[in-house]
Each structure stands twice: as C-alpha cells, then as structure tokens.
Amino acid sequence: MSRLRTALPAVAVAAAVLALPLFVHDRYLLKVLSYVGIDVVVVLGLALLFGFAGQISLGQAAFFGIGAYTSGVLVAVHGWPWVAGVAAAVAASAAAGALLALPVGRLRGHYLAMATLGFSEIALVAFTELKGLTGGTDGLSGIPYPALGPFAARTPGANYVLVWGVAAVAYVVAANVVALRPGRALRALHGSENGAQACGIDVGRTKVVAFSAAAGLAGLGGALYAHLVGFISPGSFTLELSILLVAMIALGGMGSLPGAVLGAVLLGMLPYLDAVVPGLPKSAVEVLQSWEADIYGLVLILVMLFMPRGIAGALRRLRRERGGER
C-alpha cells in the first residue's frame, strides 16, 4: 500500500508525459520531444556508469552508433522485424561495453576519459570505413519506422509515445537498480574502491556490468533514433554527442536519476527552443544551433565552477542545510 502511495506521483508524471500527444498536435514539438526522450534513455545509462559509479565515459556516442547501425542494417537491409533489430542493437552495444570495460576498467579519472574517447574515435572510423555495411559517409537510409506486427509508429505522436514509453521503463529499471544492492555496489565504487573490496564487492566485475548496462541503454537509444529519423550517418555519432551526454549528467547532478533526466531535457531542448517558445525569431534559433557545442561547453564550465554537484546536488545541500537549522 505504502509503496503504491510513494509511486503515485511518479505514475502521475509518467501518465501526463505519455498523454501529451492527446492535447498537443504540434508535429515539430512532438518530434523535438522524441529526440529529447532518446537523450533521456541514453543519459540514464550514463547516470548509472558515471553519475553513480563515478566511471567517466567519453565514448557513449560510439555505443549509440553501434545500436543505431545494428538495428538499422538488420531491419533495413536484412528485413528483420523492428523488435528483433532493437534487441540485437541492445545486445551488440552491451557486449561492446563489456568488452571495452575489460581492459579500460583498470583505469581511473583522466586516463579512463582518454581511453573511452579513443574507443569513440575508433568506432567513428569504423562507421565511416566499413562502407559495405554502413554506407560510409553517405550514410544508411531507408530505415523503416518502428513496427510491431501490423502496428507501425509512423506519426510524430506515435513515435513520441513509443520513445517516452521506453524512457519510462528505463527510468523505473534504473531507479530499482540504484535503490537496491547493485546500486550500492555502484556507489561504493565511486566512494572508495578499497572500501568496496572490503565489503566483498568484486570491483572489476561491477565495472564491467556498469559499462555494459550504460552501453546497452546507449545502444537502445541509438536504435530508437535510427528508426525515428530513417537515416543515419557517422556525423551523428561524434565526440560532440559524448560530451553533451556528460554535460547533461554534470548539469543535472551526479548520483541522481531525476537530475540526469532534467539535464537531458534542458540541454536536449536547447537547440530546439523555438518548439516551446513560439515567438522566438529564426535568427536566434540559428545561433543556438550553430553554436550548440560551444553552449554545451560553456554550460559544463559554468556548472563546474558554480554548481559542481549540479542541480540535484544544489537542491540536496539546500535541503540538508534547512534540516540542520531545525
């Protein structure tokens, strides 16, 4: 009973988010929000790996790309059903994450950042050069819309519901993980690896699982993206995306799932601000979009300087200070 009551606000939020297309018929806005929903799925994975376990990855774009190409190629070229393509995308990216973690799991901090960045660049070259598979710089087109048997998600509204439905499930799964034993193991890794070992936590294995889970969610996001847009090319899987994802975590706050979602929504909406601000002049939108990467960089710098624990951290401190005054 009490669990139902505590879950009620979350269920209400989820229902409101999913019901949005009933009231909003702006196709552009729904499309933008679908992209933001994909960002949320990907960033939830990074929240587990970086926000909770403290393992930075500048390689999430690579897993996003592996997911996108896996499902894109299997469904568009080999005629697999959409569900099978997405499942294969998750499996492939999760496996790639685990394989990457085996060697780089030994690294920490800057070294880990550099190694994952290197992996991202290798993947980018592979996407470009494996022309027979990926179409190279010309990209891969004709990726069909998501479809389950006779039901296909062809409209922006349907895609929106699909993406945010997946995001909601991913959120619940991530929230369950962090609330229980595996989540404590992740946070222990961040806190003190010696302490974690002294608690009987297999540090190496936990890192592999965390990398794999984060990569799997990135791959899931990539697969959703491929079928939503219908066309993918290496330009969508660059370091810029990886940095954007890290910026989303930094802005939202380490160790907080709501924070990660908030960071994804705020930064994900930024280049498409005109979708929610009707009167915004075209020139302002152009500036936002052409300076996108710089704005993210600036946000990252400002957050690190003035709010190093992000929005969630600032709120947490506020609450703790209030509690202390009692």
Next chain:
Amino acid sequence: MSLLSAHGLTRRFGGLVAVDDVSLEVFEGTILALIGPNGAGKSTLFNLLTAFDRPNAGTVVFDGRDLAGMPPHRVVRLGLARTFQNTQLFEEMTALENVLTGAHTQTRTGWARAALRLPGTGREERLAREEAQRLLRLVGLAEVAHVHASDLPHGTRRLLEVARALASRPRLLLLDEPAAGLNNAETEQLARVLRQLRDGGVTLVVVEHDMGLVMDVSDEIVVLNEGRKIAEGPPLLIQKDPAVIAAYLGEEQLDA
C-alpha cells in the same frame, strides 16, 4: 583452534624488507593485538593477512584455506573482514547505507532481480536494513543512521567502519588502528564493542597504538620491530619483555 595462521611472511619494497619472515597464529574466540613502533611493518603485515597485498614469500591460511592468489573481495566472502587506518567510507552515503553496503556478501539481489523488483527483493532489503540498524546500535551510532558519512566526526567514522565490516558477518575481523583519533569516551565504547564481539564469537586482530586499549582488551600480543616479530604472548608478559621495552624505549612507556 587456529583460525588464521601465517607462515614465513615476507614483503619487500625495493631494497626495504617491510615484513621479514613473520609467522603468527590467531586462535578462535580471542583478541590478538599487533603492536610495534612506527614503521615496524604492522600495516604491511595487515594488508598481507587480508589479501590486499601479496607476500614475496610465505603463506596465509584462513580456516584451512590458503589465501594465495585470492582477490580481497573473495576473502571477505570466507568470513575475513577489515577496516582501514585511513577510513575508507562511502562519503556520499548515509551511515545506514554504508552498513548496508557492508552486507553485500550477505545479500543476493543482483541487477536483473533488482531491475524487475522480483518477489523477495523487498523482503531481503527490509531484513538487511533491520540488521544494519542493529549493528549501528551495537557501535552506538543509531542516532546518526541517516547522516552522510562525510558529515560525521572522526571518531564516529571509525566506529561506522567497524559496523560496516561487521555487516559481512565475519568470523575474523581485522581492525587497523581503530582507536586512532578517538577521545576517551569513544575509546571506551570501542573497547566495550570489541569485548562484546569476542564474546559473541568473532575473533579479532587489532593493530593499535593506544597501549591502554591493547593491554585492556587483548588476549595475545604480537610485537613487530623493523619488520620482524620480536615477541609474542599475553599482555602481562609482553609488558615485561626486555626486547619489547628496548624497541619501545624513547617511543612510549608500556604501562597500561
């Protein structure tokens, strides 16, 4: 019966022999204190006994099992827990969460079970929380269960680390300078907890500088100096041992 036995442990760092051919036995249901002047090799030996470090020579056998090549997290599973000289708490977690994390080996919920909240996960979590609360009460920290570790004062942090180690239900608990930085009241609380644990069936090894505490609680003392074992025996004999007095001369008087 001997629960832990070390034979001929040697650990070299470059040209320095930090631990030199040390053997010792820890008997079930006792408190063994490991003492010696600064730089005697206590912490190095401690790391060898808990598999956090590997010896260049010698063996450690816990409960009939050779620990050679075993990763530290697996040693915890066998029932051998430790604390650290520099506390290794999870700062962003509350005291309660720290202890819950210590129960990692005593709980089973994995990623898939947690993600889907399968039946049984809630029950396991509830039982683990009750046990964690009990351990916090045992070390006198029930009041601060929901305070973040980073906000706790030094002495409290050491006791919290003891509670976290106990959460793994160890048969042997090794404490690295548990009384360092504790005030008198906290040291007394610690001594009380240590005796209570021993009487409850936990065997203890304590590296300690506080001679009052050592003489007060230990059944057996091993004295190290310059990496070698120079004496072992019950507190009353150790206090009178000429080699021990010589090693400590100018360091600290051995009057309890």
